Amino acid sequence: xxxxxFNFFNxxxxxxxxVAEPWQLAFQDGASPSFDxxxxxxxxxxxYLVIIVIGVSWMLGTIIIKFNTRTNPIVYKYFTxxxxxxxxxxxxxxxxxxxxxxxxxxxxxxxxxxxxxAITVKAVGSQWFWSYEYSDYISDSGEPIAFDSFxxxxxxxxxxxxxxxxxxxxxxxxxxxxVRFILTGSDVIHSFAIPALGLKxxxxxxxxxxxxxxxxxxxxxxxxxxxxxxxxxxxxxxxIEAVSLEKYLAWLNEQLN
Amino acid sequence: MSDxxxxxxxxxxxxxxNTNQSKHCWQSYSDYYKCINARGEEFTGxxxxxxxxxxxxxxxxxxxxxxxxxxxTLPFKVxx
Amino acid sequence: xxxxxxxxxxxxxxxxxxxxxxxTPAVQLQNIESRWATLSAQEQSSVAKHLEQIQxxxxxxxxxxxxxxxxxxxxxxxxxxxxxxxxxxxxKVAAGTTAVVGAAGALFLWIRSKGGEKPTTMTKEWQxxxxxxxxxxxxxxxxxxxxxxxxxxxxxSSSKN
Numbered sequence: 001x002x003x004x005x006f007n008f009f010n011x012x013x014x015x016x017x018x019v020a021e022p023w024q025l026a027f028q029d030g031a032s033p034s035f036d037x038x039x040x041x042x043x044x045x046x047x048y049l050v051i052i053v054i055g056v057s058w059m060l061g062t063i064i065i066k067f068n069t070r071t072n073p074i075v076y077k078y079f080t081x082x083x084x085x086x087x088x089x090x091x092x093x094x095x096x097x098x099x100x101x102x103x104x105x106x107x108x109x110x111x112x113x114x115x116x117x118a119i120t121v122k123a124v125g126s127q128w129f130w131s132y133e134y135s136d137y138i139s140d141s142g143e144p145i146a147f148d149s150f151x152x153x154x155x156x157x158x159x160x161x162x163x164x165x166x167x168x169x170x171x172x173x174x175x176x177x178x179v180r181f182i183l184t185g186s187d188v189i190h191s192f193a194i195p196a197l198g199l200k201x202x203x204x205x206x207x208x209x210x211x212x213x214x215x216x217x218x219x220x221x222x223x224x225x226x227x228x229x230x231x232x233x234x235x236x237x238x239x240i241e242a243v244s245l246e247k248y249l250a251w252l253n254e255q256l257n
Numbered sequence: 258m259s260d261x262x263x264x265x266x267x268x269x270x271x272x273x274x275n276t277n278q279s280k281h282c283w284q285s286y287s288d289y290y291k292c293i294n295a296r297g298e299e300f301t302g303x304x305x306x307x308x309x310x311x312x313x314x315x316x317x318x319x320x321x322x323x324x325x326x327x328x329x330t331l332p333f334k335v336x337x
Numbered sequence: 338x339x340x341x342x343x344x345x346x347x348x349x350x351x352x353x354x355x356x357x358x359x360x361t362p363a364v365q366l367q368n369i370e371s372r373w374a375t376l377s378a379q380e381q382s383s384v385a386k387h388l389e390q391i392q393x394x395x396x397x398x399x400x401x402x403x404x405x406x407x408x409x410x411x412x413x414x415x416x417x418x419x420x421x422x423x424x425x426x427x428x429k430v431a432a433g434t435t436a437v438v439g440a441a442g443a444l445f446l447w448i449r450s451k452g453g454e455k456p457t458t459m460t461k462e463w464q465x466x467x468x469x470x471x472x473x474x475x476x477x478x479x480x481x482x483x484x485x486x487x488x489x490x491x492x493x494s495s496s497k498n
Contacts, residue, residue, distance in 0.1 A: 021482065021489070023494070029480055115269050116268065120312040124315055133316055135312050154458070160463065182315070186317065201276075208281070217478065218475055219478065220474040245264075
């Protein structure tokens with residue numbers, strides 16, 4: 001219904017990035033525990049948000065309707081203070097902030113934990129592509145797996161593929177496995193972001209940032225560089241292909257040989 | 258080949274609990290070369306350091322340090 | 338503080354008013370609301386002074402004209418109470434806003450008309466293929482295109498091929 005409405009008003013269809021669907025308003029479908037945590041936090045904060053919106057609108061509306069110059073022409077010159085009401089409207093927002101802060105910190109520290117990863121993937125941001133390294137395994141020639149991942153230009157896309165989102169070499173990862181990402185940049189600051197996994201972390205030159213994910217379903221997950229990194233900032237997407245462990249091992253073998 | 262692949266990586270290290278793992282990489286690299294300089298390349302105890310820095314350090318960093326080590330311009334000590 | 342500074346000035350004008358009003362006995366009060374703006378500052382203050390003197394006495398003895406004039410001088414829309422906007426102001430604002438927004442829209446359309454062609458991915462055929470591709474790759478399987486009983490249009494947003 002809503003999408004029909006939007007399509008009706010959509011005089012200038014635009015190309016939508018990400019695998020957010022056209023005119024999508026809510027989150028993408030999640031695929032990791034951190035994403036579920038983010039959605040939970042969003043819903044919790046939305047509870048307070050609705051209360052605040054209703055309360056503030058009610059006060060504002062009352063003031064506009066009941067205290068405008070037409071309905072209430074006499075100004076009470078000395079009616080300027082109300083200690084009780086001021087206490088209420090100072091303490092209540094403080095309590096609301098505390099109530100929002102606790103679940104927020106809980107999630108923040110939960111997402112920070114990288115306890116027991118099984119795979120480490122290094123992602124190095126460069127102008128303007130991502131390079132990935134899998135160095136847990138050494139190939140027969142002694143070389144670790146390393147490849148660059150460039151965006152597929154529009155002319156080379158196969159029909160149905162997503163413009164500005166497809167890459168030539170995808171990051172292949174197994175599902176239901178703790179994966180550690182080590183992120184760094186080779187020239188300027190980039191940011192590694194995959195909405196469906198709830199991942200977003202800056203890739204900073206000279207620094208190794210660690211984050212982790214646990215993909216709980218197979219599929220394709222699209223992301224984009226999320227830190228302005230130069231003219232082609234918008235043209236260095238990230239694609240993660242989540243596969244079963246068997247397929248992952250087969251892919252590793254292929255890469256190593 | 259498939260049987261040889263073990264899904265394992267550098268484990269959590271309580272010395273480096275933060276998001277920033279730069280020190281983790283550097284510590285493992287220098288520990289490995291200190292280890293083999295002291296005990297020789299065949300010493301199995303050094304393998305863990307090797308695996309850790311391989312997993313954590315970007316190849317570019319390792320390549321740069323290797324080069325500096327060979328030239329003798331490494332800005333930190335790996336001899337014991 | 339400001340009041341303290343202003344007070345001497347008021348006193349001077351009042352004193353002068355008192356001396357002038359003595360020489361000009363007849364103060365015209367008819368249609369004071371239409372004439373007020375044409376009066377000089379001195380005349381205005383003499384009218385005010387005159388009314389003040391009248392009001393110092395019995396209010397019940399005031400004529401309707403005097404009452405009207407006294408009300409006008411005290412509360413009428415002049416001086417600090419002059420309305421900020423004249424008649425038809427709202428219409429002017431509405432017209433101006435419409436003109437500016439319209440100009441922006443025209444500029445937008447003009448720039449778009451000079452733009453290049455739409456990407457090849459924006460055809461209906463491609464977007465339908467995108468739906469197939471998404472389903473094959475299990476994209477958005479919970480609430481999106483790949484979900485069971487999906488009713489929406491997925492990636493299809495263009496009607497033209």
